[in-house]
Amino acid sequence: MSMGNPDSIQKLQQVLETEIPITRTMGIRVQEYDGQQLVLAAPLTPNINHKSTAFGGSLYSLAVLNGWGLLYLKMQELNLDSHIVIFESSILYHLPVKTDFVSVCKVSDDEDWRRFLTVFRRKGRAKIRLLANILTDEGLAVSFQGTYVAHL
Numbered sequence: 205m206s207m208g209n210p211d212s213i214q215k216l217q218q219v220l221e222t223e224i225p226i227t228r229t230m231g232i233r234v235q236e237y238d239g240q241q242l243v244l245a246a247p248l249t250p251n252i253n254h255k256s257t258a259f260g261g262s263l264y265s266l267a268v269l270n271g272w273g274l275l276y277l278k279m280q281e282l283n284l285d286s287h288i289v290i291f292e293s294s295i296l297y298h299l300p301v302k303t304d305f306v307s308v309c310k311v312s313d314d315e316d317w318r319r320f321l322t323v324f325r326r327k328g329r330a331k332i333r334l335l336a337n338i339l340t341d342e343g344l345a346v347s348f349q350g351t352y353v354a355h356l
Contacts, residue, residue, distance in 0.1 A: 212237050271290070335348065
């Protein structure tokens with residue numbers, strides 16, 4: 205079930221599927237967006253490993269795409285056209301993921317966001333750090349931290 209702006213959700217889903225084809229194979233769905241938080245979901249089956257849990261690379265990919273997607277939507281809302289890339293990241297795997305999974309990313313600090321926008325508008329290039337968490341019924345399974353660069 206989708207919440208938030210249906211047009212934003214549909215647009216991001218289309219961008220992911222056409223510009224990042226692996227999202228189709230992974231079954232990634234834009235589940236929710238409220239202007240501050242983006243939730244992406246993925247089914248276990250196409251992302252399963254030899255231990256019948258989610259493949260670490262799939263978990264990483266979902267988290268990276270969660271931050272990328274959030275930044276994409278925020279930039280679109282401001283009519284700021286940019287290219288977005290992951291610059292640096294770290295990830296911690298706390299629990300095995302045995303079911304379908306979701307990743308949650310939100311703009312955590314308004315001051316960071318304002319600074320990012322100021323630099324981007326002045327220089328046409330800026331970096332921002334975003335956090336994404338993959339949650340299961342058992343709790344926090346994955347914590348991800350990524351630095352993204354947006355540039356003209």
